[in-house]
Amino acid sequence: MDNGNDLVYFVNSQGAKVVLSSPANRNYWELRGRTGFTAPEVDLFYEKFASGKTKYFGKSYKPRNPQMKMVCVGRNSAERDKLFFDMLDTLLDGDSQEEGKLYIKRYDGVMVYLNCVYSGGMNITEQYKKLHMFTLEFFAADPLYYAVADPTKTYLGV
Secondary structure (H helix, E strand, C coil): CCCCCCEEECCCCCCCCCEEEECCCCCCCCCCEEECHHHHHHHEEEEEEECEEEEEEEEEEEEECEEEEEEEEEECCCHHHHHHHHHHHHHHHCCCCCCCCEEHHHHHHHCEEEEEEEEEECCCEEECCCCCEEEEEEEEECCCEECCCCCCCEEEEC
């Protein structure tokens, strides 16, 4: 049902929280097919000279665009829609210009977060009486994950 991570949640800039994947949450869960959570893309800075020699000057990490395939389930279409739009309201974060945090439990049990914003994907791809299927998309200008217990510790992937 999920990607092996027991817990994924988003806290918007105003402190509102939505649990996206958890064994205790029976209303939302993540399907397999997560992308953009491992190593970020890299820009390399180098120059090739006429002599044929190439000199490396450095690198920078590109922003991330993590995506999660999701399901939202309710007892009926009214409950399904309420759960779905409550999630959307939290992810959209009103008129805020600040980033939220996407929290993820790593394979080793360490909780990390990614500073990011919801960027799209709650267009319903399949609609059934009791469930919606969609793909959440986030944008992270800073592609590093930070440890919750020690924010000075960073990770490139989860």
